[in-house]
Amino acid sequence: MKNHFNRRKFLQYSGMAGTAALLPGNAISKSEPLFPENEIGLSKFELETPSLCLDLDIMESNLKKVHENLQGTGIGVRPHTKTHKCPAIAKMQMDAGAIGICTAKLSESQVMLENGISEVLMTGVNISSSKIRKAMQLRKRHSGFIQAVDNKQNARDLQDAAKEAGIIADVVVDLDVIRRSGVPTGLPALELAQLVDQLSNLRFKGILAYDGGAQHIKGYQKRLERTVQTFEPVSATYESMIQSGLNVEIFSGAGTGTYNMMGDVPGFTDVQVGSYLFMDTQYMVIGSKGNENLYDDFDPSLTVLATVINNNHPNRLITDSGAKSLSINKPSGMVIGEPGFSYNAGSDEYGTVTFEKANRAYKTGDLLEIIVPHCDPVVNLYDRIYGIRKGKVESILPIMARGHSR
Amino acid sequence: MKNHFNRRKFLQYSGMAGTAALLPGNAISKSEPLFPENEIGLSKFELETPSLCLDLDIMESNLKKVHENLQGTGIGVRPHTKTHKCPAIAKMQMDAGAIGICTAKLSESQVMLENGISEVLMTGVNISSSKIRKAMQLRKRHSGFIQAVDNKQNARDLQDAAKEAGIIADVVVDLDVIRRSGVPTGLPALELAQLVDQLSNLRFKGILAYDGGAQHIKGYQKRLERTVQTFEPVSATYESMIQSGLNVEIFSGAGTGTYNMMGDVPGFTDVQVGSYLFMDTQYMVIGSKGNENLYDDFDPSLTVLATVINNNHPNRLITDSGAKSLSINKPSGMVIGEPGFSYNAGSDEYGTVTFEKANRAYKTGDLLEIIVPHCDPVVNLYDRIYGIRKGKVESILPIMARGHSR
Structure with missing residues (x-):
């Protein structure tokens, strides 16, 4: 069984992907785009939100692990x-x-x-x-x-x-x-x-x-x-x-x-x-062979970036990422770095974070990075995945079969 | 306040819409499409499923009613x-x-x-x-x-x-x-x-x-x-x-x-x-001023067409339309003509219908028409809405802002 996944190959695909990204789902009007952008090379925290981000190092590790774990x-x-x-x-x-x-x-x-x-x-x-x-x-x-x-x-x-x-x-x-x-x-x-x-x-x-x-x-x-x-x-x-x-x-x-x-x-x-490849909170809670509490055969590589847009109420933050960006499955989304946060995407357009204790104070404009409840339907909401390496956008992967439910 | 909505106007938009439909979200590859199709004029029951359908007569009636009801x-x-x-x-x-x-x-x-x-x-x-x-x-x-x-x-x-x-x-x-x-x-x-x-x-x-x-x-x-x-x-x-x-x-x-x-x-x-404009089962159950059980100020115009793909088990049908086609809100989708059906879209790719009593026998290939639980996130899953008049496709409305959650 060949296992020659490498970075050169990956970049090759990314290039292809970058081109194809121009094709589907992105054109918003017949007129020229008001805001043409080159997002390659940006820090992921410079991306507008909601954004679907994929940590390429983690994904590549998962990609190898499944074969390693099945070896023999x-x-x-x-x-x-x-x-x-x-x-x-x-x-x-x-x-x-x-x-x-x-x-x-x-x-x-x-x-x-x-x-x-x-x-x-x-x-x-x-x-x-x-x-x-x-x-x-x-x-x-x-x-x-x-x-x-x-x-x-x-x-x-x-x-x-x-x-x-x-x-x-x-x-x-x-x-x-x-x-x-x-x-x-x-x-x-x-x-x-x-x-x-x-x-x-x-x-x-x-x-x-x-x-x-x-x-x-x-x-x-x-x-x-x-x-x-x-x-x-x-x-x-x-x-x-x-x-x-x-x-x-x-x-x-x-x-x-x-x-x-x-x-x-x-x-x-x-x-x-x-x-x-991606993992999500539904899988993370099932436990693995060696860990009853956390499924650790693979690591979470897929996140949604959301912006805090309202912090008026204590123990509560409102974001710009609701059901149209995170789907609405259980268990709730997990906010990276804030184990005490509960992320609810019950509103179509807004996410609601509730917590007893936060590790820092949040102001409007701050970003949250969320591990989604169930990856499949979330990916199906977006037109592209940002491939992130060491915090920067390395590639844009077009979700070419998004919405192809027929 | 002008209220000169009419059929001529509508056709004008549909024409525009039909053209624009070629732009976003539909192209599936760089090669020529394998299956070019003209769906205008088809019976809605000839459409492949899942399909998002809009009864234009009902929608136009809702469009007028909101103004009539607010008159004065x-x-x-x-x-x-x-x-x-x-x-x-x-x-x-x-x-x-x-x-x-x-x-x-x-x-x-x-x-x-x-x-x-x-x-x-x-x-x-x-x-x-x-x-x-x-x-x-x-x-x-x-x-x-x-x-x-x-x-x-x-x-x-x-x-x-x-x-x-x-x-x-x-x-x-x-x-x-x-x-x-x-x-x-x-x-x-x-x-x-x-x-x-x-x-x-x-x-x-x-x-x-x-x-x-x-x-x-x-x-x-x-x-x-x-x-x-x-x-x-x-x-x-x-x-x-x-x-x-x-x-x-x-x-x-x-x-x-x-x-x-x-x-x-x-x-x-x-x-x-x-x-x-569309209505959905979440709204239908809230009751209106004159009807505690059914919200009847407006009528349901939006449906998803699904195909029965498995009927092996009694009191149970499986369709090709799951969470990626109907989102997953409560209450369950309503199957037109089958008040006893409960439509669950809990699987990403499959819908499960359970019932005590059906009005007829269903075989694989039969179509079900479903009023969705919550219209907004469902529309956000599709690239186009089929405008249906008297059962036939009159127009294809491109959902140009689908996925535009930023």
């Missing part, structure tokens, strides 16, 4: 890029040793495939005939695009569209583990896999079993127990497929909370980690 | 465009009789001012020197741009920047009514207004008093009681300003939940309604 297990990494939606970051993940990436939606897959990522496994299903046709066009252009299926009618629809497009499409069967997506494990899954295998324009590639409900359970032991329980029927299904002669090349699942629990699952091939 | 009160409408972020819709509001619009942020103000809206009151304050300088440049180009201030230092900073820009800037003083933004009512507010009035490059225009906490209180009577209580110190502050000889030309506040309660407040000039 034989398990690969297929990062889920729904977390960051940036082709530039997906490229870094590939260079760090990923075997491919995951995407959630068709439009997201297209952004990745059309921007230099050749191995894309879309974990969500396409149901409408228009999406299925587009997916097959995408597959025609990009041979590394793998699609998911979770019911027989859908398999037949994929077959028809693949035939129409004149291709043989790679397909994985998504297993139902949390009553969300997927085909029931056991016979229904086996039969669906066999159907895919028999359909002339589909190629059965393997199975998905992602237990989204396990990722945020507090306590390593509890997550492990849940995972063992989840994988009992999944493994039995896998065995039945092997026994029936199916070629289960891919057996993918697990996320940032369970990535290091899959070594004993026979046939399991790769983990779909996403949040490991 | 002497109170004007200054809609808050943070709800829709579309210059095209702001134009409709102006043509329907609005005296101007509100914006929350500087970047949002810029989008509106640079796209044909001349009267813009920004209700949030600018604190950083870079934003203040930009705001003054914007004011230099657009004389109808009014800025807010809520502390003396900020007033002095605005003065310096206005002087530097060679302009006299219009300023309103924001009053603190819910411990969020604003200067305390009473003497601090009076003194701030007097300071603004004295500073040579600022022109005192009036006051803001928006009680965000009152809007969603259930029960008309309770909202009224809260509003009367809120406005006691606000009105006293207003009186002290009048007595001190200040020219309080603007006295603005109230939202969709309290817009019809301001008739008795002396000097009050205009309401900052936003959600009245």
Whole structure:
């Protein structure tokens, strides 16, 4: 597994990213911009707020750690890029040793495939005939695009569209583990896999079993127990497929909370980690194998910078960053350097910080740096991530698949 | 007050909007689009999902109703465009009789001012020197741009920047009514207004008093009681300003939940309604003057279309529209035609519908149309709103200020 992530490579992507940043989501009018700016080289504290900032040293460390932590297990990494939606970051993940990436939606897959990522496994299903046709066009252009299926009618629809497009499409069967997506494990899954295998324009590639409900359970032991329980029927299904002669090349699942629990699952091939790159307060509280209170396998690299705009009331600060900048999940955002602060983004436009004790006095104009509650939906609010190195803007990463929920 | 909103005008905007839609947020790659589409004229049920749809007949009715309901009160409408972020819709509001619009942020103000809206009151304050300088440049180009201030230092900073820009800037003083933004009512507010009035490059225009906490209180009577209580110190502050000889030309506040309660407040000039255009389940449950159970002053015009992608489990449907498409506020989304459905967007990518009883059987590929919990943050997730008339796409409205939270 290659692992030649380096700074030169990174700068190369950043350059690409910087150019692409001019394309989407940024133009605010047809007239010339009133305030053209070059933000590269600025201190992050000179950025206007709210700003989405990524500490590149920490992110690169997380990027390496996931591979280091899995060394010797034989398990690969297929990062889920729904977390960051940036082709530039997906490229870094590939260079760090990923075997491919995951995407959630068709439009997201297209952004990745059309921007230099050749191995894309879309974990969500396409149901409408228009999406299925587009997916097959995408597959025609990009041979590394793998699609998911979770019911027989859908398999037949994929077959028809693949035939129409004149291709043989790679397909994985998504297993139902949390009553969300997927085909029931056991016979229904086996039969669906066999159907895919028999359909002339589909190629059965393997199975998905992602237990989204396990990722945020507090306590390593509890997550492990849940995972063992989840994988009992999944493994039995896998065995039945092997026994029936199916070629289960891919057996993918697990996320940032369970990535290091899959070594004993026979046939399991790769983990779909996403949040490991950025971290957030939802993950920080789940605890790790060695630390019940803090999940310390990875470090928080993503923050939102907010400005204090009102300090009129004691034990309370108001910022310019509310639900439209931080989403509104629990637990509350964490203010760096102020463990006693509780950051609430309940207002659309305003953040409210309440505290018993502050480490210093805050005046209007002061900046707060916030570790967000849940990174995925927060990233989806912004058009760009500021890549920060040693406190300065090194790159601007365009979130090219932002808002691509189709 | 002009009220000549009509269909011809609307089509004119839609045309503009359709063109502008090509600019921001939509380009997905540097290569030619794989799937160029003309969606105008499609049935809304042919749109790919998730889609943000606006019933134009209902929206136009809401647009008229707010003026009809305020007729004879002497109170004007200054809609808050943070709800829709579309210059095209702001134009409709102006043509329907609005005296101007509100914006929350500087970047949002810029989008509106640079796209044909001349009267813009920004209700949030600018604190950083870079934003203040930009705001003054914007004011230099657009004389109808009014800025807010809520502390003396900020007033002095605005003065310096206005002087530097060679302009006299219009300023309103924001009053603190819910411990969020604003200067305390009473003497601090009076003194701030007097300071603004004295500073040579600022022109005192009036006051803001928006009680965000009152809007969603259930029960008309309770909202009224809260509003009367809120406005006691606000009105006293207003009186002290009048007595001190200040020219309080603007006295603005109230939202969709309290817009019809301001008739008795002396000097009050205009309401900052936003959600009245779209409505959402948070507003629908507050009750109106004549209906304790349903807020029926306005009708829901905004929906998200979602596709059923899994129906494996009884009393449960999974859709393709989760937190990235519907935000995650309470109460849950309302599925049109299925009063017994509870729509939960707790997963980033998936919606989960649970029910005891459905009016029909649902198969994968079926569409659900959802009234969202809270319209503002949902609109901020999309790049475009589909304008629907009699079930067909009539226009595509670009959400040009989407993500403009700075």
